[in-house]
Each structure stands twice: as C-alpha cells, then as structure tokens.
Amino acid sequence: MRPMSDMGKRIWVVAVAVLLLAAGLPALGLGLNESKPGIWGTVTDTDGKPLRGIVITLAASTAADDPMRMKTSKKGKFAVPRVEFLKDGYIIGIDSDEYFIRHFRFKVRRANGAIWQDLDSDLYPQNQDKLPILEYRGGNAQIEFVLQKYEDFKAEEARDAARQAAEAAKAAELAKKRERGRMTPLDLAEEALGLGDYATAAKKFELAIExxxxxxELRFRLARTLARGGDTAGALRAANKALAIDPQLAGARLSMARWMDEMGQLGSATGLLEKELELDPGNPDVLSTLVSAYEAAGDKEKADQTLERWVSSAPEDPRALMALAASKVRNNDFDAASELYERVAALDPENAHKMFYNAGVSAVRKQGAITKEDRERAVAAFTKAIEVKPDYAKAHLMLGDALVGLGKLAEAKKHYQKFLELAPDDPQAAKVQAILSAFP
Structure with missing residues (x-):
C-alpha cells in the first residue's frame, strides 16, 4: 500500500472532522466567534421573505421621550452598533398599521460572550404589549421579528372558525346518531379519523366494506387510512382491491407508488405510474414521481425522456427545471444547467435561493453512498444559491462540506469562514471552527 501524501492526509483529516462533527460529536475547547457589539436584527414575513422599510422603534424602558426610529434595509435588516448599557433595558418594537409581530426571538450576550437573555415566542394582535424588555448588557443582541399582516391573520381566523364550525356540526350530527343508535360503521370510521385513531378507523371501514x-372509493379510503396508520403493506393490498373494482380510480396508483417509495421499492412502481400517466397525461406529480422511479430502477434513458416530457408540459414549473438542471449536471453539461438555473431564478426570484439550496441538499443527503457526481451537483446548486443570495449562511456551510468531499480545501475554507462571519451564533458555528482547526 502506498503511503498517503501530506495533502492527502490533510484532506483525510478534514473530511473525518466534517463527518464526526456532522454526527454531533462535541468540539472540545472551542467557543463561538465574538459577535459585533450593539443591537442587530432581521425582519421577515411569515414566508421568510425579508421586509424592507419597516419602522423599528427603540427606547429606554424608563424614558418618556420619543423612541429612536429606523427602517429596515432591502434585506430586512437593521442595526444599532452603539448602544448604552441600561440597567432597566430597552423597549423595541415596530411602528406599522399593516403588520404586527407574529413571532420574535431575543438573544442577548454579555461582553464576555455569555448568554444573558434568550427568548423565543409567538404573539398575536391582541397581545403585542407582551413583547418583553430587551435586556441589553453591553455585548451583542440579536433580534428576529417575523411579521404578519393584520388582514392575513383575520383571514386565517375566519378559515379556522369555518373549519371548527364544520367539525362541530359534524360532531353534533354524529352525536345525535349515537344517541339514536343510528351510527353506521362509516360514521364510526369518520369519528375515529377525527380523533387520529387510524387503527379503529380502519376496522370500521372494513365493516362498511362488508x-x-x-x-x-370506500376501499381506497381504507387504503389511505392504513397508510396513515403506518401499515403500508396493508394499504397496498387494499388499494389493489379498489383498482380491481375500478381500474380508472384517479390517484390510486400515484398513492401506491409513494407508499412503495416509503418501503424503498420505488423502482418497482414504474408500471403503476405509467398507467396513472395514461389516465392523467399532464399531471406534474405523476411525471416527477415517474422520473424518480425510472432513476431508482436504473433506467436512465426513460428517466431523461420523462423528465423532458415533464418540462415540456410545465415549462414554468421550477421543480421540473431544477430536476432537469440536476440531470444536466450529472451529465457534465454545466452550461445547460446554468441556463436552467437562470430560468428558475427569473420565475421566482425571491425564493430561487431556497430552491437551489434544497437541490444541493437533496444531492448529498440521499440514501446510499454519495458519489463524486453527487457532490459536484451539490456544489453547482449551492454556488447558484449564493449567487442569488450572497449572505445565505446555510448555503456557504453546505458548500464548504461538499467542497471538502471533493478535496478542494482552499475553496471550502473560504465558505466556512463566510458562514462564521454571517452566522456567528448559529448552533453549527462551534463545529465549523473545529473543522477549520483541522485545515492545513
């Protein structure tokens, strides 16, 4: 056996560090980077999109004067780098007729880095005054506000009220039937489903089927109930019986394929999905699942053909474009992949970085061994995510991991360092510092 080169040893050491730390082993003797002093915050909506121009207010908790006011940046950020230490703390909030604070997090550190205050909670329109005092202690304070529009919250309340009313009416109807001794097996199945008792519901469906x-349709409802209760094999048997009665039963074969996927048998579901596609030729869920099934079966040619068909039938579906881009990366056609990434970004510019990130994660967190090609796909996707959103800390972290797997330590180091710069208080920060300590 040939001795390992010095560079090979370094790559091996770093790779082992990444694997061990990813598994959750503690990093000894290493702390988080010191954060910048002051108050630093981000404001997003409930979908995670940064909100620009939101007025942030900050005042001493004991002051009668008007508060300091500032607006969030394009990226939803605000900062007060120089803040006086006040024993009684600060009142921080927003000034908006359109939004209220739906969720907040305060994480305050002393100057020595020790955590002084760590609060994380939901709020509602009627209790905005419950936002706690910010106990700034001369170190660093990280603020996260998630805002929701008052009108959206009212719409949610209306939908919840309508749903609850419908459930109450259904429960009342069942109660009357129970009192009169007229509960049918189907009624009992519905009642059990409402309680999340899938085993009882399945038994009652079986009585209804007798x-x-x-x-x-009743047999297929039994199949879905068995699947929800964890009996995937039973669900497949029940679905097959439903199809024997009605071969045109919509959606049955797609559900069966998904259950087979849970059992690690997606490659055996191609026949089911091909038949489902005959019944519903343009269904994107069927096409996407069939692509995955062909890939699981090792039929690359049919997978590519179906992927092209999916893209042709849904040329503006980001999922289809991302899947085709991943295929191009696998085939080393990076120019074509780049063009597809650009199309995705143009279709949904605000969420493109998340789609690229998810594509990268999918490449390196699949079942089975991760190949060089998987890591190259991940690098391409994470790189694109960072192009769209340069301060995307998680993408820098994952890109660093993928580059280590390819032996590109210098590039990986840059992205690990960028991650620490962007997210010094992230739970993964100490682990990343430990990885960097193993670098040459």
Missing part, C-alpha cells in the same frame, strides 16, 4: 363490497 356492507358495500363493490365500493372502490
């Missing part, structure tokens, strides 16, 4: 054995 009274109506040729009801394909």
């Amino acid at each position: 009274a109506d054995p040729d009801n394909a």
Whole structure:
C-alpha cells in the first residue's frame, strides 16, 4: 500500500472532522466567534421573505421621550452598533398599521460572550404589549421579528372558525346518531379519523366494506387510512382491491407508488405510474414521481425522456427545471444547467435561493453512498444559491462540506469562514471552527 501524501492526509483529516462533527460529536475547547457589539436584527414575513422599510422603534424602558426610529434595509435588516448599557433595558418594537409581530426571538450576550437573555415566542394582535424588555448588557443582541399582516391573520381566523364550525356540526350530527343508535360503521370510521385513531378507523371501514363490497372509493379510503396508520403493506393490498373494482380510480396508483417509495421499492412502481400517466397525461406529480422511479430502477434513458416530457408540459414549473438542471449536471453539461438555473431564478426570484439550496441538499443527503457526481451537483446548486443570495449562511456551510468531499480545501475554507462571519451564533458555528482547526 502506498503511503498517503501530506495533502492527502490533510484532506483525510478534514473530511473525518466534517463527518464526526456532522454526527454531533462535541468540539472540545472551542467557543463561538465574538459577535459585533450593539443591537442587530432581521425582519421577515411569515414566508421568510425579508421586509424592507419597516419602522423599528427603540427606547429606554424608563424614558418618556420619543423612541429612536429606523427602517429596515432591502434585506430586512437593521442595526444599532452603539448602544448604552441600561440597567432597566430597552423597549423595541415596530411602528406599522399593516403588520404586527407574529413571532420574535431575543438573544442577548454579555461582553464576555455569555448568554444573558434568550427568548423565543409567538404573539398575536391582541397581545403585542407582551413583547418583553430587551435586556441589553453591553455585548451583542440579536433580534428576529417575523411579521404578519393584520388582514392575513383575520383571514386565517375566519378559515379556522369555518373549519371548527364544520367539525362541530359534524360532531353534533354524529352525536345525535349515537344517541339514536343510528351510527353506521362509516360514521364510526369518520369519528375515529377525527380523533387520529387510524387503527379503529380502519376496522370500521372494513365493516362498511362488508356492507358495500363493490365500493372502490370506500376501499381506497381504507387504503389511505392504513397508510396513515403506518401499515403500508396493508394499504397496498387494499388499494389493489379498489383498482380491481375500478381500474380508472384517479390517484390510486400515484398513492401506491409513494407508499412503495416509503418501503424503498420505488423502482418497482414504474408500471403503476405509467398507467396513472395514461389516465392523467399532464399531471406534474405523476411525471416527477415517474422520473424518480425510472432513476431508482436504473433506467436512465426513460428517466431523461420523462423528465423532458415533464418540462415540456410545465415549462414554468421550477421543480421540473431544477430536476432537469440536476440531470444536466450529472451529465457534465454545466452550461445547460446554468441556463436552467437562470430560468428558475427569473420565475421566482425571491425564493430561487431556497430552491437551489434544497437541490444541493437533496444531492448529498440521499440514501446510499454519495458519489463524486453527487457532490459536484451539490456544489453547482449551492454556488447558484449564493449567487442569488450572497449572505445565505446555510448555503456557504453546505458548500464548504461538499467542497471538502471533493478535496478542494482552499475553496471550502473560504465558505466556512463566510458562514462564521454571517452566522456567528448559529448552533453549527462551534463545529465549523473545529473543522477549520483541522485545515492545513
């Protein structure tokens, strides 16, 4: 056996560090980077999108004067780098007729880095005054506000009220039937489903089927109930019986394929999905699942053909474009992949970075061994995510990991360092510092 070169040893050491730390082993003797002093915050909506121009107010908790006011940046950020230490703390909030604070987090450190205050909670329109005092202690304070529009919250309340009313009416109807001794097995199944008792619901569906054995829809409801209760094999048997009665039963074969995927048998579901596609030729869920099934079966040619068909039928579906881009990366056609990434970014510019990030994660967190090609796909996707959103800390971290796997330590180091710069208080920060300590 040939001795390992010095560079090979370094790559091996760093790779082992990445693997061990990713597994959750503690990093000894290493702390988080010191954060910049002052108050630093981010403001997003409930979908995670940064909110620009939101007025942030800050005042001493005991002051009668008007508060300091500032607006969030394009990226939803605000900062007060120089803040006086006040024993009684500060009142921080927003000034908006359109939004209220739906969720907040305060994380305050003393000057020595020790955590002094760490609060994380939801709020509602009626209790905005419950936002706690910010106990700034001369070190660093990280503020996260998630805002929601008052009108959206009212719409949510209306939908919840309508749903609860419908559930109450259904429960009342069942109660009357129970009182009169008229509860049918189907009624009992519905009642059990509402309680999340899938085993009882399945038994009641079976009784209902005894009274109506040729009801394909009823048999398929039994199949779905068995699947929700964890009996995937039973669900497949029940679905097959439903299809024997009604071969045209919409969605049954797609559900079966998904259950087979849970059992690690997606490659055996191609026949089911091909038949489902005959019944519903343009269904993007069927096409996307069939692509995955062909890939699991090792039929690359059919996977590519189906992928092209999916993109042709849904040329503006980001999922289809991302899947095709991943295929191009696998085939080393990086120019074509780059063009597809650009199309995705143009279709949904605010969320493109998340789609690229998810594509990268999918490449390196699949079942089975991770190949060089998987890591190259991940590098391409994470790199694109960072191009769209340069301060995307998680993408820098994952890109660093993927580059280590390819032996590109110098590039990986830059992205690990960028991650620490962007997210010094992230739970992964200490682990990343430990990885960097193993670098040459």
